Amino acid sequence: MKPKATAIYLLQRLLKMLVTVWVVMTIIFFLVRLMPSNPVDRYIEDQMVQYGMTYEDAKTRASFLFDMDLDQPLSAQYFEYLGKAVRLDFGESLLSPGVPVMQIIASRLPWTLFTVGSGLLLSFVVGIVIGTIMAFKRDKWYEPLVTGFASFLSAIPDFLLAIFLLLFFGVFTWGGSTLIPIQMLRGNYSMGVVPGWNLAFIQDVFLHALIPILTYMLSQLGVWILLMKGCTTSCLNTDYVTMAKIRGLPPGKILFSYIGRNAMLPIVTEFAMRLGLIVGGALIIEQLFVYQGIGLELLNATNGRDYPLMQGVFLIMSIAIVLCNFLAEVFYVVLDPRIKGQKKGG
Amino acid sequence: MAKKEAPYITLSQSSRFKKTLAQMRFAILHDKAGFAGFCILTAIIILSIVAPVVFPLDVMSDPSQIMQGPSSAHILGTDYLGRDIWAQIANGGRELLVFGLIAATIGMVMGVLLGAFSAIIGGVFDEVLSFLADVWLSIPRFPLLVVLSGFVKLDSLTLAVVLGILSWAGLYRTIRAEVFSLREREFIEAAFMQDLGLGHIILKEILPNLMGFIIVNFTLLMRASIYSQVGLVFLGLLPLEQNWGVMINQAWTQGAIYNPNSIWYILAPTIMICLLIISLVWAGKALEDVFNPSLRK
Numbered sequence: 001m002k003p004k005a006t007a008i009y010l011l012q013r014l015l016k017m018l019v020t021v022w023v024v025m026t027i028i029f030f031l032v033r034l035m036p037s038n039p040v041d042r043y044i045e046d047q048m049v050q051y052g053m054t055y056e057d058a059k060t061r062a063s064f065l066f067d068m069d070l071d072q073p074l075s076a077q078y079f080e081y082l083g084k085a086v087r088l089d090f091g092e093s094l095l096s097p098g099v100p101v102m103q104i105i106a107s108r109l110p111w112t113l114f115t116v117g118s119g120l121l122l123s124f125v126v127g128i129v130i131g132t133i134m135a136f137k138r139d140k141w142y143e144p145l146v147t148g149f150a151s152f153l154s155a156i157p158d159f160l161l162a163i164f165l166l167l168f169f170g171v172f173t174w175g176g177s178t179l180i181p182i183q184m185l186r187g188n189y190s191m192g193v194v195p196g197w198n199l200a201f202i203q204d205v206f207l208h209a210l211i212p213i214l215t216y217m218l219s220q221l222g223v224w225i226l227l228m229k230g231c232t233t234s235c236l237n238t239d240y241v242t243m244a245k246i247r248g249l250p251p252g253k254i255l256f257s258y259i260g261r262n263a264m265l266p267i268v269t270e271f272a273m274r275l276g277l278i279v280g281g282a283l284i285i286e287q288l289f290v291y292q293g294i295g296l297e298l299l300n301a302t303n304g305r306d307y308p309l310m311q312g313v314f315l316i317m318s319i320a321i322v323l324c325n326f327l328a329e330v331f332y333v334v335l336d337p338r339i340k341g342q343k344k345g346g
Numbered sequence: 347m348a349k350k351e352a353p354y355i356t357l358s359q360s361s362r363f364k365k366t367l368a369q370m371r372f373a374i375l376h377d378k379a380g381f382a383g384f385c386i387l388t389a390i391i392i393l394s395i396v397a398p399v400v401f402p403l404d405v406m407s408d409p410s411q412i413m414q415g416p417s418s419a420h421i422l423g424t425d426y427l428g429r430d431i432w433a434q435i436a437n438g439g440r441e442l443l444v445f446g447l448i449a450a451t452i453g454m455v456m457g458v459l460l461g462a463f464s465a466i467i468g469g470v471f472d473e474v475l476s477f478l479a480d481v482w483l484s485i486p487r488f489p490l491l492v493v494l495s496g497f498v499k500l501d502s503l504t505l506a507v508v509l510g511i512l513s514w515a516g517l518y519r520t521i522r523a524e525v526f527s528l529r530e531r532e533f534i535e536a537a538f539m540q541d542l543g544l545g546h547i548i549l550k551e552i553l554p555n556l557m558g559f560i561i562v563n564f565t566l567l568m569r570a571s572i573y574s575q576v577g578l579v580f581l582g583l584l585p586l587e588q589n590w591g592v593m594i595n596q597a598w599t600q601g602a603i604y605n606p607n608s609i610w611y612i613l614a615p616t617i618m619i620c621l622l623i624i625s626l627v628w629a630g631k632a633l634e635d636v637f638n639p640s641l642r643k
Binding site for chain 2: 016019020023024027028031032033038039148151152155156157159160163164166167170171172182273276277279280281283284287288295298299301302303305307310313314317318321322325
């Protein structure tokens with residue numbers, strides 16, 4: 001029975017994932033096509049007013065530009081749009097004509113994945129270690145300091161943290177010079193460096209990504225510390241941990257198998273919940289550091305009214321987050337054997 | 347005095363006013379972080395109220411005073427048009443506070459009502475709604491707002507309403523789970539047996555038990571909406587008004603970080619927003635303890 005229950009649980013989550021993607025697609029279609037004064041209608045109106053086109057001509061132009069057959073009924077347009085979106089075909093960018101949207105996304109996405117991913121991983125590891133240590137050293141003098149700092153980090157917006165870091169590393173002078181030259185804080189790599197697998201390039205990329213990664217790390221660190229401390233503390237007081245101690249199990253085994261595995265559970269859930277937030281924050285942080293990632297691309301597309309690109313980036317972002325959520329839920333099943341028989345987790 | 351040491355035992359029989367007063371005293375004083383939070387919040391609110399009279403904004407730009415460092419005439423220096431920064435700081439919190447209140451109130455009302463009704467009615471209604479909440483929570487919020495701003499002309503008030511509506515799902519889940527566990531308790535069962543109305547059960551029996559959750563989530567909603575507003579303003583996707591987010595945006599676009607004299611131009615609003623958010627979170631936590639008897643010392 002048990003594998004079947006797990007399969008049903010995962011199937012439910014899969015269904016949720018698909019519905020989420022569908023909802024996002026529908027929201028986009030609604031915005032582009034159905035809303036009063038949507039871009040398609042506005043474009044047609046503009047063409048008619050400015051260039052004196054007939055409605056038919058303007059409509060033909062619009063349908064060419066937006067890659068939609070506007071003569072068909074709305075429902076047919078909707079299904080055609082869904083079909084294209086499923087194949088990740090968003091047409092061509094309006095701002096840089098001739099370049100498929102997916103090509104732009106593919107060139108930008110790795111940068112964001114690199115910075116956000118490494119920041120998150122670092123914060124996760126460091127946060128869990130500090131959180132566990134703090135749970136054991138609750139009576140030490142430095143514990144309130146660390147906890148207070150963690151609650152400060154978890155409360156303030158990530159982009160304000162980025163401003164602080166930027167000022168600290170790039171603007172304030174420490175003994176005559178700044179810690180990092182400020183041009184190092186902008187862009188993905190320096191002008192003269194040739195992209196490729198050479199040492200100079202890799203070094204340059206890391207220097208440029210340092211502060212963004214540090215921002216992502218610090219902005220999430222507080223959450224993990226507080227959560228891990230709380231979970232470990234509550235685990236420490238349970239009967240099975242006391243029992244394990246009485247049985248004389250080695251402390252390492254108690255820490256990893258008895259406390260760690262249970263304390264990790266809420267963290268995995270929180271991890272999934274926070275992904276959307278982090279990607280949202282990446283938008284502002286990439287703008288701040290002029291980091292050429294997917295967030296900056298979405299922003300440029302929005303400012304330039306590049307609708308196909310906007311749709312594409314937003315959908316890809318959503319898919320990435322939903323996919324990570326799904327993975328977190330799979331991971332949750334692996335971690336927590338109790339969930340397998342139940343209908344709902346958490 | 348014995349009363350002061352244990353206000354909750356003795357005051358439960360005394361007048362309502364005295365009880366509220368004691369609760370307020372407890373809320374403000376029992377926790378250091380909470381006390382700091384209340385102090386900062388009060389200071390910001392008082393500043394916001396008196397600022398238009400005491401520290402009026404410079405309406406005229408002064409080309410001879412552009413981007414100056416702190417001095418006796420201008421405590422925090424001047425901005426790119428030669429206007430006093432302190433006056434802008436003093437006047438900049440009002441709009442954020444009002445904005446956060448509006449957005450959080452809308453989000454809270456929606457979350458609480460939907461959550462409570464969903465848990466009490468149950469059945470298909472509940473399943474569909476909680477599935478929708480799950481779906482809703484996995485859509486990235488801030489990118490959605492950015493995309494939305496590309497299609498709709500957002501201003502502060504619209505954004506507050508939109509944010510309120512968008513943020514129903516998080517609170518909904520908490521409230522629903524909490525009401526589910528409350529439903530099993532005897533006093534709710536008794537209310538159902540007496541055939542009391544659904545409105546009465548929700549408002550009079552269940553709601554008082556949820557106050558702690560609601561208050562903490564209210565401050566968290568305020569925090570999230572201030573985050574979104576400041577973020578959108580920073581990205582230049584909202585019309586510029588007079589608040590700290592706008593100051594950061596202007597300081598940033600005018601290159602304050604490249605000018606050693608005008609560090610405070612960008613630092614001051616950043617610190618103020620941090621203070622506002624931290625004080626909200628701390629005050630919210632302290633208030634939660636008031637409504638959570640198990641946490642009282």
